[in-house]
Amino acid sequence: MAVDDSESQIVIVGGGPVGMLLACELAGLGVRTVVLEARTAVSRRPKATTLHARTVQCLQRRGHLPALVGLSAATHRASPFHFAGIPGLSISAPATEPEPLLKCPQEDLERLFEERALIAGARILRDHRVTEIQQTQDAVRVVAEGPSGQTSFTADYLVGADGARSTVRTRAGIPSRSIPATVSAMAGDVRLVDEDALRPGWHRTPRGWVIVKNAGGGVVRLRTLNCAGPHPARHLPLTLAEFQNEVSWITDRDIAMTEPEWLSRFSDFSRLASAYRAGRILLAGDAAHVHFPIGGQGLSTGLLDGLNLGWKLALEVRGDAGTGLLDTYDRERRPAAQKITDNARAQLALMRPDAELDPLRDMFAGMLPGGPFGDALASMVSAQDTVLPSLTPSPSHWEGRFLNNAVLDTDDGRTDVISLLRQGRPLLLLTGDNGETHRQQARAWQDLLHVVQAAATPELPCDALLVRPDGYVAWSPGGDPLSSALTIYFGERGGTRSPGPRGTPECGLADALS
Known part of the structure; x- marks a missing residue:
């Protein structure tokens, strides 16, 4: 049975961290907001864990993070980081700002933003999958299939924050520019039969990379990069046997593993939507941009989308926005995504294991620790070099x-x-x-x-x-x-x-x- 719900001014499709943050912003500014999320609960699968300086700074200005700032006698704070796996980069921020890097699992952020959105008055409808989108001159109608059947929502605007395979982007007919995959990458949490077989850190070999991190409780988080080309079956589920073979091939020795908690594959496929707005439909986060996940920039970029869009959209639906203000969202955020896509591709180019690149890697390693070059790269990765038009x-x-x-x-x-x-x-x-x-x-x-x-x-x-x-x-x-x-x-x-x-x-x- 179809039910019509016309109480919302904004419908957000996608209840990940970007969608939930946007719901926080809109509901907190008095906008009637509903979030439609296909999942029944927050995903426990490990995803991003890094928030970069500009994202942390903006989130704290909007009250979405705890009080992290304490006045310091120093003039700057600094956190060590890397560029293309090369250590030595230092990300700094003024001492009156939070630490430049915040490590926080994506699922924890999603829960935090969802709780804040609910307190602010947003409606969060899980287990609701969008099946139809219709845009008119005056409104957007969204049809979703939920536990009680079909429900339609009529709103002033629709925001697609529904990930890389965005239903909103596809059904709105928003084109995008993409770059095909050139590498194969895998990730997973496993137990090593020999706990000392791989030490934590970034390991480059003549065949690629293996990145090792302790996940606690005897579990290690592994990521691999194979630059021989994209996997021909990259859309199929990853098996433990395949993952073990890949790690062993890259390291050129047998690495036995067991008890996989999760396994995943990814690549350097990139996509950037040709527009972030189509009339009353807007895109944010991975629905608008996808790039190789190096340097923890993806989550930060999506959250900055939400922080840019929220207050503008609230002004628009209240009738308090200047002519064209909402269009500045595209002009400000799409170039930022292009810049991050480009720097991710540049980092991947440096990570290719060809011996011919060793002099270039050595040059970067010597230039990263301090100086104008390292400072410029740090500002770029942390988005602190952003100047809006x-x-x-x-x-x-x-x-x-x-x-x-x-x-x-x-x-x-x-x-x-x-x-x-x-x-x-x-x-x-x-x-x-x-x-x-x-x-x-x-x-x-x-x-x-x-x-x-x-x-x-x-x-x-x-x-x-x-x-x-x-x-x-x-x-x-x-x-x-x-x-x-x-x-x-x-x-x-x-x-x-x-x-x-x-x-x-x-x-x-x-x-x-x-």
Whole structure:
């Protein structure tokens, strides 16, 4: 029996960490949100475990992580990392920010975000598989098969966060550019018959790589890379015998193993959606981009998608977004995914076991520890080099740059930038003598803004800053007036307003895919 459910403003397909985070953001901003997830429970299979600096910084600004920051006498924090398996890279961040690398299993993040989404009022419907998507000028209708039969949902927007084989991307007809697989990779948790047969670490041989990590309780987590070419049966389930043979072949000695807890295969197949938006349908996470999983960048990239999209989509459905604001999601996040795809391919090229690459690997090993080259690579891998495209016609130097945390003295006491952004509202931060002038310019938008007057401090680059909920600077003095930026982001006030829910979308399907 079909049931119609028209109570939601946003439907999210996919309840992984990206979908659950987006549900947190939207529900926390008062948007009626439903998540449709095909799985009945959080997957226990090990996946990503690394969150990089910019993702950690943005998550904490939105209150989705515990209080990890303690003021330090040092000027920077640093965490050791690698590039293409070559050690020596150091990922750093200012001392007022969290540690640059956070190790946290993906399943724990998913549970955390789901709990927060439920508390905020989102509806999470598990065991619901999407079977139909219909987009009109005014809404999106989604049909899902669940435990009680068929249910249809009508919403203002639909977000596909449903993974690499995205049903939403396919049914919306959003094209993508892909790069075929060139390598075969495997992973699994097993017990070694000889516990000392493989030591933890990254092991390169003339045939490929074996990466070994202790998973606890006598279990080891193994990953392999075979650069001879893609496996001809890479879509079939991986068996223990095949996994054992692969590890043994790469190491050139017998490695006996038993008791597999999980086994998986993957490759360097890459895909990037040609558009992140098609009318009222948007993509996030692996539904939008897939790349070789090196350096722990995939999960971080998807979560940054959600943090970029959430507040914009909330403004849009409330009728408070400037014309074209929602389209900036594609312009800001798709180039970031392309950049990560490219650096993952570059790392894989360095990992190919050809002896001819040894001089290049040696050169990288000598350049990674410190210096401009290592710093540039560390900023790229951690996404701290991201500068967003300007929206105002005559931007200041700081527009589009990330605002580092700073301690502030306000009338309400001592606080910091991180704490001020946890409301999820754009922040107008004033520290100079012209504060009243800026307040007057922003008066028409004061219901949307969190306006804070603080004592002047050299920790801030300007005496007035408009800061987006994700921590990036939307405006600062030196370019167009504040009112211009506010109009671009939040629409005209006192005159024409942006269309409210179920109004005409900013771009049609054909426009989004052109």
